[in-house]
Amino acid sequence: MSGLKAPFRRRGNNVIPGFGLSMGVTLTMLSLIVLIPLASVLLVLRDYSFAEFWRVVADKQTLATYRISLSCAGIAACVNVVFGVLLAWVITRYKFPGRRILDGLIELPFALPTAVAGIALTTLYSDKGWIGSLFDKIGVKISYTTKGITIAMIFIGIPFVVRSIQPVLEKLDPQYEEAAAVLGAGRAETFFRVVLPELLPAALTGFALAFARSVGEYGSVVFIAGNIPYKTQITPLIIMNKLEQFNYPAATSIALVMIVFSFLVLFGINLLQSKINKIARGS
Amino acid sequence: MRSKTLQIFLILLGVLFVALMLLLPLATVLAYALRQGWRIFAAAITDNYAVKALNLTLLAAGITLVVNTTFGIFAAWAITKFRFRGKQALTTLIDIPFSISPIIAGLVFILIFGRIGWAYPLLEAWKVKIVFAVPGIVLATIFVTFPFVSRALIPLMQSQGSDEEEAAALMGAKGLEIFRKITFPHIKWGLLYGVILCTARALGEFGAVSVVSGHLRGKTNTLPLHVEILFSEFRLTAAFAVASVLVVIAVIILILRNIVEYRLKKEEE
Amino acid sequence: MKKSILSKTTAAALGAFLLIAALPGCSGGGAVNTSGNTASADASNPTPAGAAKEPAAAPKSVSITNVSYDPTRELYERYNKLFQEYWLKEKGQEVEITQSHGGSGKQARSVIEGNEADVVTLALEGDVDEIRKAGLIDEGWVKRLDKESAPYTSTIVFLVRKGNPKNIKDWDDIVKSGIEVITPDPKSSGGARWNFLAAWAFSNQQNGGDEEKNKEFMKALYSNVTVLDSGARGSTTTFVENGQGDVLLAWENEAFLSQKEHPGDFEIVTPSLSILAQPSVAVVDANVKKHGTEEVATAYLQYLYSDEAQRLEGQNDYRPSNPDILKEFGDTFDLNIKLVNIDDDFGGWEAATEKFFADGAIFDQIYKR
Numbered sequence: 065m066s067g068l069k070a071p072f073r074r075r076g077n078n079v080i081p082g083f084g085l086s087m088g089v090t091l092t093m094l095s096l097i098v099l100i101p102l103a104s105v106l107l108v109l110r111d112y113s114f115a116e117f118w119r120v121v122a123d124k125q126t127l128a129t130y131r132i133s134l135s136c137a138g139i140a141a142c143v144n145v146v147f148g149v150l151l152a153w154v155i156t157r158y159k160f161p162g163r164r165i166l167d168g169l170i171e172l173p174f175a176l177p178t179a180v181a182g183i184a185l186t187t188l189y190s191d192k193g194w195i196g197s198l199f200d201k202i203g204v205k206i207s208y209t210t211k212g213i214t215i216a217m218i219f220i221g222i223p224f225v226v227r228s229i230q231p232v233l234e235k236l237d238p239q240y241e242e243a244a245a246v247l248g249a250g251r252a253e254t255f256f257r258v259v260l261p262e263l264l265p266a267a268l269t270g271f272a273l274a275f276a277r278s279v280g281e282y283g284s285v286v287f288i289a290g291n292i293p294y295k296t297q298i299t300p301l302i303i304m305n306k307l308e309q310f311n312y313p314a315a316t317s318i319a320l321v322m323i324v325f326s327f328l329v330l331f332g333i334n335l336l337q338s339k340i341n342k343i344a345r346g347s
Numbered sequence: 348m349r350s351k352t353l354q355i356f357l358i359l360l361g362v363l364f365v366a367l368m369l370l371l372p373l374a375t376v377l378a379y380a381l382r383q384g385w386r387i388f389a390a391a392i393t394d395n396y397a398v399k400a401l402n403l404t405l406l407a408a409g410i411t412l413v414v415n416t417t418f419g420i421f422a423a424w425a426i427t428k429f430r431f432r433g434k435q436a437l438t439t440l441i442d443i444p445f446s447i448s449p450i451i452a453g454l455v456f457i458l459i460f461g462r463i464g465w466a467y468p469l470l471e472a473w474k475v476k477i478v479f480a481v482p483g484i485v486l487a488t489i490f491v492t493f494p495f496v497s498r499a500l501i502p503l504m505q506s507q508g509s510d511e512e513e514a515a516a517l518m519g520a521k522g523l524e525i526f527r528k529i530t531f532p533h534i535k536w537g538l539l540y541g542v543i544l545c546t547a548r549a550l551g552e553f554g555a556v557s558v559v560s561g562h563l564r565g566k567t568n569t570l571p572l573h574v575e576i577l578f579s580e581f582r583l584t585a586a587f588a589v590a591s592v593l594v595v596i597a598v599i600i601l602i603l604r605n606i607v608e609y610r611l612k613k614e615e616e
Numbered sequence: 617m618k619k620s621i622l623s624k625t626t627a628a629a630l631g632a633f634l635l636i637a638a639l640p641g642c643s644g645g646g647a648v649n650t651s652g653n654t655a656s657a658d659a660s661n662p663t664p665a666g667a668a669k670e671p672a673a674a675p676k677s678v679s680i681t682n683v684s685y686d687p688t689r690e691l692y693e694r695y696n697k698l699f700q701e702y703w704l705k706e707k708g709q710e711v712e713i714t715q716s717h718g719g720s721g722k723q724a725r726s727v728i729e730g731n732e733a734d735v736v737t738l739a740l741e742g743d744v745d746e747i748r749k750a751g752l753i754d755e756g757w758v759k760r761l762d763k764e765s766a767p768y769t770s771t772i773v774f775l776v777r778k779g780n781p782k783n784i785k786d787w788d789d790i791v792k793s794g795i796e797v798i799t800p801d802p803k804s805s806g807g808a809r810w811n812f813l814a815a816w817a818f819s820n821q822q823n824g825g826d827e828e829k830n831k832e833f834m835k836a837l838y839s840n841v842t843v844l845d846s847g848a849r850g851s852t853t854t855f856v857e858n859g860q861g862d863v864l865l866a867w868e869n870e871a872f873l874s875q876k877e878h879p880g881d882f883e884i885v886t887p888s889l890s891i892l893a894q895p896s897v898a899v900v901d902a903n904v905k906k907h908g909t910e911e912v913a914t915a916y917l918q919y920l921y922s923d924e925a926q927r928l929e930g931q932n933d934y935r936p937s938n939p940d941i942l943k944e945f946g947d948t949f950d951l952n953i954k955l956v957n958i959d960d961d962f963g964g965w966e967a968a969t970e971k972f973f974a975d976g977a978i979f980d981q982i983y984k985r
Contacts, residue, residue, distance in 0.1 A: 072433050080512050081522035086425035090437075093418045097490055098443055101455040107465060108458055123975075124984065147364050154361040158354055166362060168605040172369045174544055175597035177551030177571040178449075180590040183578055184372035187379070192859040195371070208843045208860065219368055231502075251350070273445070280448030282554035283571075291801055291844040293983040300448045300554075304846065307454070308721040308804035310728070310746055311975070312463065319451045326446035331439045338435065461729035462750070479731040561731035562716045563681060576717070579849040580689055581877050583857060 102323060108316045120317045125293050126302055133299040136210055137278035140217035141225075141271045148225025148270055149263065155226075156233045170226045173219050178283025185216050186287040208290035213298060216285045221274030228270035229263055236262050269333050276329040280322060376594050379587035391577070391585035392592055399565045400573040401592070403481065407488045407556075407569065408549040414489050415545050419496025420538070424526070426497075427504040428512060438501070444493040452490050453558025456483055479561035484569060487555040492548045499541025500534055507533055536611040543607060547600045551593060679712035680909050680916060683733035685720035685806060685895070686849035687870045691932040692737070698928060699919055703912065711912060719847035720806030727752065727900060734904050734913040737897040739806025739848075741765075741958070742965035744896045752902040766894035767920035768934035771955060772807075772814040774885040775855065775864040775871040782862045786887045787818040790863050791836040798843055798861035800851045802973050806895075807848035809973060811865040814891040816972070817956040821889060835982045856882070867893065868949070872933035892955040 072087060109117065120126065155167050173181065187193050190207040191200040199206055206212045236259065244254045282300045290296035299322060306315035380388055391397065422441060426434060444452065459466050460477035470477060477483045515525045531538075553571040560567045568576065570593055577586035684692055696713045703711050716723065716731070720739035727733045728750040738744050741764075747753050758765050776784050782795055790797055800808035812834070819833035843860050845851040848867060855864035856874050863885075866874070871884045897917050904910040919925055926936040930945040942951070962968040972978045 072431055072437065078429055078509075078513070079516040080428045080509060080525070081516060082424060082526075083429050085522070086421040087429075087431075089421040090418070090425045090441075093414075094422075094437075094440060097414075097418075097486075097493055098440065101459060101490070102443070104455055104459045104465065105451075125980065147361070150357060151361045151364065154358050158358055160358055162362075164605060164609075166365060167608075168601050169365055169369055171544065171547070171601055171604060172373065172597065175547035175551065175600050176373070177553055177574070177590070177593050177597075179553040179571045179575050180376060180551070180593055181372055183574070183586070183590070184375045186858060188372060188375050190858040190860065194375070195367075207858065208854075215368075219372070222368065251353070276446030280446055280451070282449045283557075286846075290842060291846060292841065293844075293980075297844075300450045301846070303448070303450055303454075305801065305803045307725060308719065308846075309973075309975070310721075310725060312458075314975070315454065316458070319448070319454060322448055322451060323443075327439065327443060330442045330446055331435070334435050334438050334442070457729050463729060467730065476730075476732075478729065479726065561683075561726050562718055563731075564715050566714060579686060579717075579847075579853060581853070581856075581873070 105316050105320055105323070108312055109320070112313045112317070116313070117317050120306075120314045121321050125297075126299075126318060128294045129297050129299040129302045132210060132213070132295075132297065133279050136213045136298070137217055137221075137275050140214045140221055140278050141275040143214075143218050144221045144225045144274045145267050145271050148222060148229055148274075149267060151222075151226050152229040152233050156230060157238070171223050173221075174223055178220070178281070179287075181219060182216065182284035182287035185219060185284065186212070189215060189288065207288050208296065210296060212288040212290075213285055213296065216288050217274075217278035217281065220281050220284055221278050224273040224277060225267070225270030228273065229266045232263060232266040265336050265339055269336050272329050272333045272336075276326050276333075280326060373594060373598075376587050376590050379584060380591040381588075383584045387584055388588045388591075391582075391588035394585075396565050396568065397570070397573055397589050397592075400568045400570045400589075403484065403568065404550055404570040406481070407485045408546055410485050411488045411492055411549040412542060412546055415492055415496050416538070416542055418493070419498075419500055419541060422497040423500035423504050423534075424530075426501055428509050441497055442494050444490050445498075449491060449552070449554025450558060452555040453487055456486055456490075456559050478559045479563070479567060481567065483559040484556050484567060487559045488549050488552050491552050491555050492545045495545035495548060496538070496541035499537055499544065503534055503537040504530070536607055536614060539607050540604065540611065543600055543604050547597060547604075550596060550600075675709070677710035677712060678909060678912050679714065680734040680907075680913050681714045681716065681732065682735050682737060682916070683716045683723050683727055683731060684737040685723055685739040686717055686847050687807070687867050687873070688737060688895075689715070689717050690873065691869075691929065691934065694928055694932065695920070695925060698924060699916055702919060702922075702924075703915065706915075707912075709912075711916075713916075719800075719804055719849075721804050722847070732903045732906070733900050734907060734909050735897065735899050735917055737895065737917075739893075739895050740809060740965065741894065741896045742809075742969055743806055744898045745965065747898070747900065752900050753898055754901045757898045758896070760899075761897065761917060762921055763937040764894060765896050765898060767897060767917070767925070767937055768895065768929040769937060770868045770893045770895065770934055771890045771953065772810050772865060772887075772893060773868045773871050773890065774887060775866050775874055776862065776883050776885055778881055778883060780883055780885065784863050784885055787815055787837075787889070788822070790865075791833060791840065793840075795840050795863065796842045796861040797837065797840040797863055797865065798845075798851050798855040799841055799865040800848050801844045801846055802979055804846045805848055805851075807867050807870075807893075808851075809968075810867075810891055810893045812972060812979065813958070813962060813968065814887075814889070814956075815865075817891060817961060818887065818889045831978065831982060834978070838982055868935070869933035872948075886950045886953050889954045889956065892957040894958070 072091065151170065155163060186207050189196040189212055191197055191205060193207070196206050204211070206215065241254050241258055244258045245251070280300065285298060286301065289298055289301060291301055299318065303315050303318050306318065426438060457478055458464050460470060460483065461467065477486065511529050512525050515529055551571055553575070556569055557572055557575070560569070560572055562568060562572060562576070570589065574586050574590045574593070577589060682692060692715055696715070700711050700713070703709060716733070720743045724736070724738055724743040724746050727736060727747050736744055736747060741758065744753065744757070748755065748757060761767070774784055774790070776782070782789075784790055784795070789795070799811045802808040802812045815837055816830055816834060819830045823829035823833070843851070843854050845854055848870060851864060852866060852870055852874060854860045856878060864871070875882050875884065897920065899910070899913045899917060904913045920929070921938070923938070923941065926938045926941040927944070930936045930941060930948070933948065935949055936942045936945070942949070958965060958968060970977065
């Protein structure tokens with residue numbers, strides 16, 4: 065067995081054909097479309113010393129953009145988990161007119177072009193817009209503040225959470241909950257002690273997916289973000305800024321930090337998901 | 348009954364959230380598109396540049412679809428039918444385009460094929476243009492939507508297991524035959540679901556495409572980029588009119604998706 | 617067994633590689649086709665796009681690309697028609713002109729990265745000079761055309777809401793607390809750099825050259841900025857369409873355009889001192905040589921100085937560089953405004969960029985806490 069330690073080599077005996085072919089195509093296409101392009105980022109940094117790299121990625125203003133991007137994405141993902149669980153629950157557990165329409169609308173942020181969403185949200189939430197003008201009366205500004213950024217991120221993140229939780233909830237037998245209720249558990253108790261633990265891995269996956277997507281999102285956020293350094297400037301905007309000053313190494317350095325970050329988040333998600341699969345198949 | 352009240356409350360809360368967060372932006376687009384009447388709306392969407400942009404968008408989405416579907420099927424087959432070391436890493440690598448900033452996605456292609464990129468001398472020699480031309484737009488679109496089909500297929504094929512395929516293989520069936528006769532009927536709706544989402548996202552991609560486009564009017568402007576251009580030309584109504592075309596496409600796609608999902612569930616039962 | 621799998625993998629990999637390799641190739645062909653279609657559709661003279669590459673045969677049509685910045689969309693839409701007529705009369709040749717617009721820095725970058733512009737018409741000399749540094753434009757381009765390669769000029773003014781409710785008259789009014797200012801990000805926008813420098817020049821005049829006081833002034837100004845869009849057009853949209861802020865620092869032409877789009881909603885305030893903004897134009901030498909479009913591209917820019925074009929520029933609210941024609945527009949423009957300029961007062965763009973806009977320079981410092 066020790067000779068078979070190399071990655072992407074099949075293990076165990078399996079009679080299904082096509083391993084070589086499918087793995088070959090997968091790896092080739094993955095390399096050509098994703099890996100080689102991403103590796104090219106490193107090529108730009110070949111003349112860059114680590115000190116220079118560090119000066120750029122740990123610069124005060126850059127750090128502020130991480131903080132803004134991460135905190136807005138974090139808040140947005142939390143809101144999405146709450147409403148995602150709620151929506152998934154409502155859609156799978158209740159029968160009511162318009163349920164399928166509601167179900168169908170969840171993917172709207174996938175289907176709506178990000179720029180269109182961005183422009184629409186900015187218009188809607190600026191103090192002249194339908195919603196923004198209501199908030200303006202109580203002195204709250206939404207567009208061009210971190211609140212606006214968060215709202216755009218909620219918009220793009222919601223399908224990830226709902227679609228992660230929904231399948232688990234569908235598989236979770238309602239009888240389970242009924243049994244708990246029969247045994248005298250209160251509704252809240254049933255939900256928090258029986259349902260929620262089952263949903264937790266899926267909710268976490270949804271959280272992480274929505275989070276990762278929000279941090280990198282550009283099209284829908286750029287219109288609504290005020291781009292004020294230290295206040296409403298998000299990381300993709302500072303990358304754009306460095307580019308516009310013809311500073312490719314600086315832009316790529318920050319891009320690299322984001323790439324590594326999203327890889328880590330995704331790796332975490334996939335570990336989680338294989339755990340979920342095991343649970344799903346085990347029970 | 349308290350349970351009924353709670354149920355209605357939860358449903359209302361969910362509906363309210365969807366209405367506020369998802370439907371209202373949609374309604375804004377449509378309301379603005381039509382605020383100066385149908386004639387201006389029609390003029391905006393039949394404008395020469397708008398039509399060209401639509402054609403380009405459809406072309407890019409079409410090629411993307413073929414490439415990503417091919418990839419999705421092979422990747423899902425490799426990942427779900429076999430056991431191998433590094434599976435976790437492989438799935439993660441495939442997912443990367445999901446969470447990478449579209450700006451970075453565009454940037455990497457500039458860094459390869461742009462005048463400053465390492466592949467540029469080669470392209471010059473072959474007289475091929477990639478970035479600031481149609482192929483760059485296609486590539487960026489493929490990149491951004493790369494994992495969609497495989498992501499739709501992998502969980503489905505995983506939950507189905509591979510017993511049937513193994514049995515067929517033992518009886519001497521060839522790979523293609525196994526896929527066509529055994530696997531495909533199980534995954535066809537799931538596949539379609541992935542394809543539909545991939546199309547939707549491909550049609551609407553903005554960030555990555557905007558980086559590699561060069562914004563050449565009538566040549567490298569996709570429909571979402573055209574929306575932005577109109578928006579910065581003070582032609583707000585026209586911008587929203589063109590955007591509403593994309594919205595209508597999006598809604599049609601969602602309806603298709605809904606039908607597919609319904610079939611998918613029926614098949615499962 | 618192991619060996620056979622490996623060779624299969626290699627074969628498959630090779631197959632897939634060919635598939636992908638064929639893809640850019642075939643869509644590359646698509647690109648040529650598309651541009652061919654564009655040429656025939658726009659010039660109503662069906663000639664393959666490749667024709668532009670054979671100058672010897674005096675082709676019936678030629679196509680050039682003008683990469684420009686945001687506020688010039690309306691100007692070049694009209695100017696292109698004027699030039700097309702002129703060139704057809706002069707040479708009997710149809711010209712197809714492809715326009716591209718965006719933030720000035722972004723546009724310069726796209727040319728550097730391989731967007732094959734024949735001419736660039738950008739917001740400031742510094743951006744064109746970046747293209748020269750990349751080796752695409754020859755040395756000494758500034759002197760190749762009249763008036764330092766700036767066929768039209770503009771300046772920076774204030775756009776305020778109807779009736780000027782905050783009573784904004786000059787630069788020192790917009791640094792007062794409680795005033796919301798909209799201006800783009802000087803890091804990414806050419807117009808924003810002119811805004812910044814104009815404000816600095818005013819402060820410098822008030823404070824007798826005290827740099828520290830100037831920095832204080834700029835700090836006060838930028839702490840009033842509520843939205844820092846990445847381009848001049850973005851800022852205008854934010855101010856005009858989305859109703860943000862009390863005052864927009866804008867190109868004069870952009871301010872006039874906003875007024876025309878929304879009659880009666882806005883007023884233009886000319887400050888006591890501003891800056892002579894010289895948007896620069898240049899032929900991109902490397903690209904015109906490649907396309908064989910040197911003659912038409914050069915003529916395209918030279919014609920910007922003709923009387924007809926100068927008048928058109930005036931009608932589009934740019935200040936014509938020809939002083940006689942500028943006088944014809946005396947009713948439109950405030951010709952008495954005191955204007956500083958980049959070379960005499962800031963030592964040219966190179967020095968100004970270094971001092972104000974580079975990473976860690978004055979603009980970054982005023983935001984540092």
